[in-house]
Amino acid sequence: MSEITPILLLIHFLTPFLFLHANSQFHDQEQAVLIRLKQLWQNPLSLEQWTPSNSSHCTWPGVVCTDNYITQLILDNKNISGTIPPFLSDLKNLTFLNFSNNNIIGKFPVAVHNLSMLEILDLSQNHIVGTIPDDIDCLARLSYLNLYANNFSGNIPAAIGLLPELRTLRLQDNQFNGTFPPEIGKLSKLEELSMAHNGFSPSRLHSSFTQLKKLKMLWISRANLIGEIPQMIGEMVALEHLDLSSNKLTGTIPGSLFMLMNLRVLYLHKNKLSGEIPRVVEALNLTSVDLSENNLTGTIPVDLGKLDKLSGLSLFFNQLSGEIPESIGRLPALKDFKLFSNNLSGSIPPDLGRYSALEGFQVASNRLTGKLPEYLCHGGNLRGVVAFDNKLGGELPKSLENCSSLLVVRISNNAFFGNIPVGLWTALNLQQLMISDNLFTGELPNEVSTSLSRLEISNNKFSGSISIEGNSWRNLVVFKASNNQFTGTIPLELTALPNLTVLLLDKNQLTGALPPNIISWKSLNILNLSQNQLSGQIPEKFGFLPDLVKLDLSDNQFSGQIPPQLGSLRLIYLNLSSNHLVGKILAEYENAAYSSSLLNNPGICASRPSLYLKVCISRPQKSSKTSTQPLALILSASIIAFLLALLFAFIIFRGHWKRNRRSGSEWKFINFHSLNFTESNILSGLTESNLIGSGGSGKVYRVAANGSVLAVKKIWNNSPVDKKIEKQFLAEVEILSKIRHLNIVKLLCFLDNDNSKLLVYEYLVNHSLDQWLHTARRSNKYAQTSRINEKIDVYSFGVVLLELTTGKAANYGDTGLAEWALRHMQEGKTIVDALDEEIKEPCYVDEKSNVFQLGVNCTRRDPSARPHMKEVLQILLGRSHPLAYGVNIGSEHDSTSLLKNSKRERQSESHSTLASDS
Template sequence: MAPRAKSPSIQASPSNIPPLICLLTLLLSSSLLPRSTSQSTSQEDEKQTLLKIKAGWGNPPALGSWSNSGARDHCNWAGILCTNGLVTKISLPTQNITGPIPPAICDLKNLSFLDLPYNDLSGPFPITLYNCSNLEYLDISQNLFVGEIPADIYRMSSRLTHLNLSSNNFTGEIPPSMGWLAALRSLRLHSNLFNRSFPAELGNLSALETLTLEWNPFTPARLPPEFGKLTKLSFLGMTRTNIFGEIPESFGNLVELEQLDLAWNALNGTIPGWIWELEKLKYLYLYANKFSGEINGTIRALNLVELDISKNQLTGSIPEDIGKLKNLSLLFMYYNRLSGEIPASIGLLPNMQDIRLFSNNLTGVLPPELGKHSPLWNFEVQWNSISGKLPEYLCAGKALTSLNVFDNNFTGEVPASLGDCSTLDNIQLYRNAFSGDFPAGIWSAVNLTTVLIHDNALSGTLPDELPWNITRVEMQNNRFTGKIPSTAKNLAVFKASNNLFSGEIPATLVGISRLQMLSLGRNQISGSIPPAVSAWTSLNVLNLSDNRLSGEIPAALGSLPVLTSLDLSGNQLSGEIPQAIGKLALNFLNLSSNQLSGEIPASLQNQAYDRSFLANPGLCSSSNSIKDLRTCGYRSKGSDKLSKGLLVLFLVLGAAFLSAVVAIGYSMVREHRRRKMDGDDLDSWKLTSFHALDFTEHNVVPKLTESNSIGSGGSGRVYRVVLRDRAEEIVAVKKIWNNRKMDAKLAKEFQAEVEILGSIRHANIVKLLCCIANDDSKLLVYEYMENGSLNQWLHMFQRTEDGQERSNPLDWPTRLGIAIGAARGLCYMHHDCSPPIVHRDVKSSNILLDAGFGAKIADFGLARMLAKGGEPESVSVIAGSFGYMAPECGRLRKVNQKVDVFSFGVVLLELVTGRRANEGGEDECLAEWAWRYYEEGGGLIDIIDEEIRDPLLYLAEMEVVFRLGLFCTAKMPSSRPSMKEVLQVLAKCDKRLGPQSTPHGQFDAAPLLQNQKG
């Protein structure tokens, strides 16, 4: 190595002293002082910058520690992390920070980590962050940002590795230039309002490991083959992104995938065989698509933990290879067309917890060792054609909570081992051919709430006291004997008709105030009906027919407030029918085949009950409307007969003449209206559009016919109109008649709805396309919502009395998605509209559902624009719907956004419990009932809607939503959260947002929602 040259020396002579001093001064200032004076100056600058940022956010209380007072170093302030005394990290989640991000934040030149989720930050995308040149991590999710992502987002820091913009209100398209942020490893854009496209250029992000696009209303598109270049991707989430077509073959290159979520889309074709060869794949969600064909390919994805391919059109058999997936804990294949036997190897899987194979065409017998080797807690194979016996080991893991095997061909006895299953909550074995004694130990399960075993050949007896929290027992059409239980505090439904029960009705049974249905017909029950039945305040149906009951009918039955069906026929009851029975609003009444006497109550003497009193020789009627009964005080004088006959004749002739006149007049009016509606006077209609339309009033008005009517309400009728006879072009038309009796009220509602819906745009608010009006009526033309209203799905599309399904029930993930969508719509109205909008009639029937069960707020007839944000508006009338109205609506007649929060809270309670808003019992609405139940310490599992009762899988989320519903329905408006806060809690509940969410059954509700009192 060559010797290093010596540096020239500096001679200290009188002539060069000044340059020497200058040089020393320069060296001291540039090399020695930065470690003290200069650094101190920089730190002071950063401190002042932080104070400027705090002021820009309005000095929120959460930043109280950011202060000049005291000697506390700014690196110790809340949310601040420093490296070598300089700020490198700001982390302030859930601090109620409002407003935009201050530009001064990028004066912190060393800032690399900015974490601001779950706040109230607003405004457009913060382009000021372009100046943060060292930024590596940015999370501004769960805020209120709006507008489009700028096309020049590529100007963000080239070091950026993590970008989370999820759960805001960003719209438009995802810019193609986002694909130029080459360092990105995590990109989260889910739960926004992107309504155009997602770019194929995202496939250029070769370092990307996480990509979430789910829950956005993108323009329908195919999956870009370019995404197959993301070879480092471990998580891809695209639930509800409007993708269709087949999965590209290029996706087979995504060999690092651990979670693939393409659920709730319109993907079709077969499931590609390469999916089963992704060796690192743990979570596969392809449910609610249109996949068809068989499940082909050798399964080498041996790390699979959860497999959900339900709600498709898959055929063929369940692959035997599934028995090789030793880590599999969740297997969902329900609502398909699968056939053949369930592979026996599934019963050997050591981690299996939840199996749902219902609604297929499966045959054969169940795996004999099912449950023996795993902690199985939920098993559902209903609606198949499976035969043989139930496996002996279903509860061997001491975890079985729910067993649903109804509507199959099972035979033999129910395994005695289930009698030792203390964890059992829900058992549904109905409509099979089970025989023998039902295991008595099942009635001792401490958490038992539901037993549906009807339509079998089971025998045995019931304990004198049913489990304290059991709510529903249906065991009709079996061979049970013995006495009726005397105690069941929370029992709501007890159906035990067509058995061999004997003895008397226990007096304590009539003290169950929550009982809604009691059916004990066709048994051998004797004695009298206990007189103290007034405690049955929730009873809707009472059937004691075809027994051996005697004595009189208790007059207290006539005081039951919600009784609609009463059947006491086929007994030995005597005495008169209590007059109070006539006060009931009965849909069904049968007192036939008894020994009743006296005159039938006057209110029951009509044709609606003409078959209700047969075979009671002692009964009489003063009306001729009841057949086969003698007339009370009957006299045989001919003159009386003649005068009565003439009177009847004159009355009949007069009524016929009057009916003819009315019919002719009505026909003329109807013809006049028909001629106008059919186009004879179409020129009188005026169309006002709010969107670009490709139809006119000529396509709409003539089709407002009775056959196209789909509903009606207090202000008019709703029609389903197919435009130009093309099924894909459908609109909903709400017609409001402008008759003189409703002029002022309807005109105000009409004007409100047009003004509001014509001016706002949001993916979760129903789109008003146009208004069509003439002198007689006004028409509002909306986008058509294929799945109707939430009210229909919760309260109308349920099982009929004979057990037939009217429609598939809404599962919990769908309900939660509906709640989130509706909350987004209301959040937009309350927080993003200027002035804010109060709906004033939020209810489940005004939450409409599109083809993918996306929720949209509808019916703004009662909405009001607030003159000033947050200030209540005085209204002249009480508006809203019973059960949904906030208490202040009837007391103060002042409304602000909190009345909508109350109503939405009732909807949340409906989603969890399945009850109607006015279904509380004891003169309570649902909100009052829920608060009372909560304050009395009732368990959540008892009140969850039976259609969604999956305790270990979703119980924690249901508890959060239930408690959020309580929080929203607090009596004091100031105690209720804002819709923005409601949306944040609901979004946190959604476990479909990727790895940042907690595992099933591990959701921690406490940080989100503390105990709230009304």
């Protein structure tokens, strides 16, 4: 025993030193890992303090140690680029790893597999690709897993259901395109589950999910869910936030949802849910309910008035009927109230806004009667009143007079009468006042809100003169005041509005000459002053308005000649008829596109008889007696020259006729413009060396003719589809010969014989947009449409937007791309499904969806429902939502009801930007 004691004593004394040495060595190894990380990531500035010369690495930014071991590495928002290396697994004591919001690439890091102590893992908002590993369950202690906003794809592995400590699982905004497993229902401690905004294969919400008794948040919107919502969802007693919106869910809304005492947010919008809204059995804690854009029927439950904490109620785009329960008007927390586009009738709850600080009020496109509630702006926070397309009447509430928070008032197409409250005209923040198609009376104020950009008061009974004082009107962009009883002259101050794009003052009683300073209307697109009593000459300064595309001065008393400067305008619509204009019309207007633009002006004449106008006659001057002999000599010489020319022409024509006769064909030549080339110039250029394209119905040649470069489209007549080609040819000639537009190729002339037809256009370089978009999938040359009107350019632009977003050609499918896109949305399919595979990644998916939806709006069957190009520009610049100028036909709602569909089609400018404020 005595011999062993010294050894034991030695060990006893050496052990602390050995432990300290080992600890120091491990400490150095961990520091080395951090230095290697910094070098791998190319020394980002955010890690410049990671230097060995500093104090212990446990004090470095982002590093947390426990007992001198690194347990937390928090490097979010550090602008780190590159991959996560395998040697990270040397930090074996890590429990918290946060690399979120960087530029990390590669697949799920292998090193993480070996971090068995890990409890919190956050790799969100990076560029990680591939799948989640099938052995993710090796991280058995994991309680928080956040992979949000990456590029993960494939399936969510079943092993994720074997993480017994998991409380938070965030997988939204990735590219998962497979399935998610029912094993998720085994995560008994799970409190938050987010899988939204993924392109899963069509999947049902597993009934096993109802076993998640501790789940507080379930967010699976826009994830291709199908089938019905499980009836047992009411067993998820801890649920506070449920969002299953923008899917393809069918069936009814389970009544058990309205028995969840902890539920605060319920979002089921943009699905295919049907049936009635369940009754509210208990006084729940719901703060926001959105069931919009479904196929819900029946009435609004009176029990919704029990939801004392409800701040937002959205039921728009359904088929709800009956009256709005008065109890909803007494909800103390209600802020946003959106019931537009239903079949609701009766009066609006009179107490609405009286007991809550109402912000949004949207009940448009129903069958509501009675007055607007008096207390709408009682709380002082009302931003919008959107109630157009109803049967409302009476005078406007006096409370709107002092409502400084108002941004939008849209109450067109009702039966309101009386004067507009004075304070409403000048409401501090008012941007849109749209009150057309009512019975309002009174005069326009001299001053309006300086924020006002859109004023629409057409089809009312306003009277008096239009007078403007100061700069209060300076931001006005659209002013529509057609069909009222305004008198007096057009004020000079109206021409000083630099942002004005649309001015409609037609069907009034305005008199006098136009203001001299109209050149200030640099942004003006549309001007309609027709059906007034305006007089004087048409100002030549109209010719200097670069953006003017529609001009209507018809049914007035304008006199004098048409200013030559008007010929420089790129008008798609012109009407100067029913005035007292005289003289020869401008050469630019001598084509069929303007055939009805100058009628009922007795003093107007044309150089040729094709415009339904009399032909101008040049009267020779009277000659004096002393000039008789020279004139006779000149006349004789002219006659001789004419006979010689006639003989020469006869010889040439006979030879040409013989050649045509030998070839079995004689060309018919019709021109639409003054040309510097002849028929022979065209025919001689139809050689194989000039061929630039061919298709099922003919060929296209590039022909140089007397200094001009032409594109000649040759359509054969000897195919078995002669009638169809003939119809196509005549339609193209009829349309293109009438159109004069900067963005449409000019048809110069056409030739026709027994064997073929030739369309001669101006030649455009750099190929066509179709070739650039669809090089690999060319089509034989496009679908014809006869719906030609002033919005053809909007339609064409919409087709381009659809081509860009879908990758499909304009003639895709049986009926063309525009019809296919509309049907795609009407069938309840997601916009993401329609996008081109090359741009389908989740980044900016909302923006891509907006462009697709804008394309559908631009290609509406009803031209009046299409937006103006200025409005299209505002949407593309992100300054407006597609809802602001067109109907949101919905990316995922069903439109089986013809009544509902036609109702939405009518709303060409349906809902303001308030419709997207939820």
